[in-house]
Amino acid sequence: MVQQTFEGEVLTEPVVVEREFETVDMNINIGPQHPATHGVFRMVLTVDGEIVKDAIPYIGYMHRGGEKLSENLDYRGALGYQDRTDYLAAFNSEWVYVNAVERLAGIEIPERAEYVRLILAEFNRLLSHFMFMGAFGTDVGYFGTAFTWTFKERERIQDLFEAVCGDRIMYNYFRVGGLAWEPHETFIEDSHWVLDQVEVGISDVDELMTDNEVFVARCRDVGAMTADEAISYGVTGPMLRASGVPFDLRVEEPYSIYDRFHWEIPVGERGDVYDRYLVRLEEMRQSVTILRQALDQMPTSGPIEPERMPARLRPAPGEIYMRQENPRGEYGIYMVSDGTDKPWRVKMRSPCFHNLSSLKPQVINTYLADAVVALGSIDIVLCEVDR
Amino acid sequence: MTSRRTPAAPEEPPSNEPPPGSIADTYREVMPLVNFDAALTKGDDVALTIPSDSIHEVIERGREDERLQMNLLRNQTAVDWEERGLEIVYHLYSIPLRQAVTIKSWLPAEGAIVESVTDIYEMANWAERECREMFGIEFIGHPDPRNLLLDEDLDIHPLRKSHPLAPIEMEQGVDVEFFTKEYPPPEPAEEEAPAPEAAAAAPERKRVEDMTEEEREERRAEQAERVARARELAAVRRAERLAGAPPAGGPRPEGAAPPPPPAAAPAAAPAAEAAPSAAPAQDDRPPAPPPPELPTIPDAEEDPEGRAAAQAERVRLGRELAAARRAQLRGD
Numbered sequence: 149m150v151q152q153t154f155e156g157e158v159l160t161e162p163v164v165v166e167r168e169f170e171t172v173d174m175n176i177n178i179g180p181q182h183p184a185t186h187g188v189f190r191m192v193l194t195v196d197g198e199i200v201k202d203a204i205p206y207i208g209y210m211h212r213g214g215e216k217l218s219e220n221l222d223y224r225g226a227l228g229y230q231d232r233t234d235y236l237a238a239f240n241s242e243w244v245y246v247n248a249v250e251r252l253a254g255i256e257i258p259e260r261a262e263y264v265r266l267i268l269a270e271f272n273r274l275l276s277h278f279m280f281m282g283a284f285g286t287d288v289g290y291f292g293t294a295f296t297w298t299f300k301e302r303e304r305i306q307d308l309f310e311a312v313c314g315d316r317i318m319y320n321y322f323r324v325g326g327l328a329w330e331p332h333e334t335f336i337e338d339s340h341w342v343l344d345q346v347e348v349g350i351s352d353v354d355e356l357m358t359d360n361e362v363f364v365a366r367c368r369d370v371g372a373m374t375a376d377e378a379i380s381y382g383v384t385g386p387m388l389r390a391s392g393v394p395f396d397l398r399v400e401e402p403y404s405i406y407d408r409f410h411w412e413i414p415v416g417e418r419g420d421v422y423d424r425y426l427v428r429l430e431e432m433r434q435s436v437t438i439l440r441q442a443l444d445q446m447p448t449s450g451p452i453e454p455e456r457m458p459a460r461l462r463p464a465p466g467e468i469y470m471r472q473e474n475p476r477g478e479y480g481i482y483m484v485s486d487g488t489d490k491p492w493r494v495k496m497r498s499p500c501f502h503n504l505s506s507l508k509p510q511v512i513n514t515y516l517a518d519a520v521v522a523l524g525s526i527d528i529v530l531c532e533v534d535r
Numbered sequence: 536m537t538s539r540r541t542p543a544a545p546e547e548p549p550s551n552e553p554p555p556g557s558i559a560d561t562y563r564e565v566m567p568l569v570n571f572d573a574a575l576t577k578g579d580d581v582a583l584t585i586p587s588d589s590i591h592e593v594i595e596r597g598r599e600d601e602r603l604q605m606n607l608l609r610n611q612t613a614v615d616w617e618e619r620g621l622e623i624v625y626h627l628y629s630i631p632l633r634q635a636v637t638i639k640s641w642l643p644a645e646g647a648i649v650e651s652v653t654d655i656y657e658m659a660n661w662a663e664r665e666c667r668e669m670f671g672i673e674f675i676g677h678p679d680p681r682n683l684l685l686d687e688d689l690d691i692h693p694l695r696k697s698h699p700l701a702p703i704e705m706e707q708g709v710d711v712e713f714f715t716k717e718y719p720p721p722e723p724a725e726e727e728a729p730a731p732e733a734a735a736a737a738p739e740r741k742r743v744e745d746m747t748e749e750e751r752e753e754r755r756a757e758q759a760e761r762v763a764r765a766r767e768l769a770a771v772r773r774a775e776r777l778a779g780a781p782p783a784g785g786p787r788p789e790g791a792a793p794p795p796p797p798a799a800a801p802a803a804a805p806a807a808e809a810a811p812s813a814a815p816a817q818d819d820r821p822p823a824p825p826p827p828e829l830p831t832i833p834d835a836e837e838d839p840e841g842r843a844a845a846q847a848e849r850v851r852l853g854r855e856l857a858a859a860r861r862a863q864l865r866g867d
Contacts, residue, residue, distance in 0.1 A: 382658030
C-alpha cells in the first residue's frame with residue numbers, strides 16, 4: 149500500500165518486524181514460614197508476570213496425629229487436645245467434643261451449664277472474629293492500626309475468660325457432663341460490661357475499614373466464589389454465607405439451646421473477599437445480640453454438673469457425627485465407640501481444612517497480591533487444618 | 536505401643552431402625568436395585584450401609600435426584616475395624632431440603648479400592664488424599680493421589696490400628712530415635728551414689744514450718760553448700776567451653792564420645808546431683824556407623840580457601856554418613 153501526503157511525497161508502509169518473545173512461567177514459593185500465611189503453610193505459585201497461573205498448596209507441617217492420640221486416650225482425657233486444634237476458638241472446639249461424648253453416652257447436662265457454655269462459645273466467636281479483623285487488616289495494609297484496635301477488644305474478652313477459667317488461650321474448662329467449676333460470682337455483670345466495650349470496638353472496626361477506599365479496592369471482587377462452587381468444595385461458615393447460602397448450623401440443625409434466641413444470619417451477595425469481611429462483621433453484632441439474650445435468660449443458680457456421673461465412661465457401641473458452627477465453619481467430631489473406655493475412632497472435621505482446599509480456584513488468574521488477600525480472607529488456623 | 540485391644544468380636548448390636556418415612560425410604564425408592572442397610576446413629580442421623588461397588592452411583596444419584604439433592608459432602612473418613620475390614624464413611628447433607636444422611640460401606644482390610652467421588656464433589660479431593668494416606672485405601676480416578684498431611688515419601692498408614700506410634704517411620708529413615716529410645720533402668724550404683732544421705736534424710740524430712748531454729752540453720756547451710764558446689768561445677772564447665780574442647784553449641788555427631796570429664800570433676804562429683812546434665816548410659820546405644828573425622832573449619836580471615844574446602848569436605852562427609860545410615864537401616 150502506498151500513501152500520499154499533502155505535499156505529494158510517497159510513503160511506503162512502515163516495516164513492522166514481528167518477533168516472538170518467549171515468556172517463562174516462574175514458580176514462587178511462599179512459606180512455610182511467612183507472615184502472610186498465618187502459620188506454617190506453604191504454597192507454590194506459578195506466575196506469568198504478576199498473574200497467578202497455578203497454585204499448589206502444601207499443608208501438614210503441623211500434623212501431630214491428634215486423631216490417633218485421641219484414640220489412645222479415654223473419653224475425658226482427649227478433651228485437652230481440642231484446645232490445641234483451633235486455638236482461636238478453643239471453647240467452640242471443646243464444646244463440640246463434649247457434646248459428642250455426651251450424646252454418645254446419653255448424658256443430660258443441666259440447663260445452667262448449657263447457658264455458660266453457649267455464652268463462652270459466643271464470646272469466643274467474637275474473639276476469633278476480632279482476631280480475623282486484625283490479621284486481615286494487616287494483610288490488606290493496615291499495619292498496626294487494625295491489629296492494635298482489635299486486640300484491645302480481644303484482650304477484654306480474654307480477661308473475662310481468665311476470670312472464669314484461669315487461662316487465656318487453652319481453656320480446658322468444659323467437662324463431659326458440665327463445667328469444671330462455677331464461673332466467678334460477677335460473671336454476668338462482667339460479661340455485660342465486656343459486651344458494652346466490645347460493641348464500641350465493633351463500631352470502631354466498622355468505621356476504620358468498611359468504607360475505606362483502599363480497603364474496598366483491595367477486597368472487592370477478589371477471590372469470588374459462586375454458591376455452587378463453594379458448596380462443592382465443602383466450604384462452610386462465613387465464607388459460604390458470603391456466597392449467598394444462608395447455611396448456619398445454629399439454625400439449620402439447631403443444637404444446644406440456640407432455638408431460644410432470635411437473631412439473623414448475615415448473607416453476602418458476590419462471594420468475594422469484601423463480602424466475607426462484611427458477613428463476619430455483621431456476625432459479630434449478631435453474636436452480641438445472642439449474648440445479651442442469653443445473659444438475661446441465664447439462671448443465676450443451679451447445678452453445673454449432673455448429680456450422678458459414671459467414674460469411667462463406657463458408652464454403648466455406636467457412632468455419632470456431632471457438628472456445630474465454629475467461627476470458621478462446621479466443626480465436626482465423628483466418634484465411634486466400641487463399648488470400652490476409649491473411643492475406637494475420632495475424626496475431626498476441620499472447617500479450615502476444606503475452606504483452604506478452595507484456595508486454588510480463587511487465586512488462579514488473579515494478581516499475586518490478591519492471592520495473599522484471598523488467603524487471608526479464609527481465616528485459617530493451621531493447627532486446625534493439620535490437626 | 537501396639538494395638539491396645541481387639542474390637543468386640545460379635546457384630547454391632549442392631550441400632551434402632553429409622554422411623555418409616557425417613558430418608559432411608561427415599562433412597563430405597565430412588566435406587567431400588569441397591570441394598571441399603573439402614574440404622575439410626577446416636578446423633579439421630581440415618582446411616583445407610585451399601586455394597587462398596589455402588590458407592591459412586593449412590594452418591595451421584597443422591598446429588599442429582601430431586602428428592603434427595605445431597606449437594607454438600609461435609610465429611611469423609613474411614614474406620615479401621617481390624618479383622619472385620621475397613622469401613623468408609625461419607626456424611627452428606629442437602630442444603631435445600633435440610634436433610635442429612637451417612638453413607639457407609641465395608642472394604643477389605645488389605646487392598647481396599649474405592650471409586651473416587653472427586654468428579655461429584657471437589658471437596659473429596661483433599662478428603663480422599665487424607666483417607667488414602669491414613670488408611671491405605673486406593674481411590675480409582677483420583678486426579679492427584681499424593682500424600683497430603685504426611686511427608687511426601689512416607690508410605691505408611693498411621694490411622695490403621697496395626698500401626699504402632701513410631702517404629703515404622705524409623706524403618707523408612709525418619710529419625711525417631713529420640714522419641715523411641717528406651718533407656719535402661721538406672722543403675723543403682725550410679726544413681727544412688729548420694730543415696731545414703733538422701734535415704735538418711737528422707738524419713739526425718741520435715742516441713743520447713745515444723746523445723747526448729749537449729750534445723751533450719753542446718754538446712755540453710757546444706758543448701759548453701761549445694762549451691763556452692765553447683766557454681767564450682769559451672770565454673771569448670773565454662774572454663775572448659777572457653778578452652779574450646781568440644782565444638783561450642785554445635786550438635787555432637789551421633790554416637791560420639793561424651794566430652795572428656797573436666798579436670799576438677801572428681802572434686803565436684805557429688806555436685807552432679809545438683810546439675811545433672813550428662814545423658815545417662817551413652818554406651819548402651821545401638822551400634823552406629825563410626826563417625827567420620829570432621830575437619831576443623833579455619834577462620835575466614837586467616838584462610839578463606841581452606842575454610843571453603845573444609846566446609847565442602849564436611850558436607851561431603853555428612854552426606855556419606857547419612858547414606859551409610861540409610862543403607863544400614865534398609866539393609867537391616
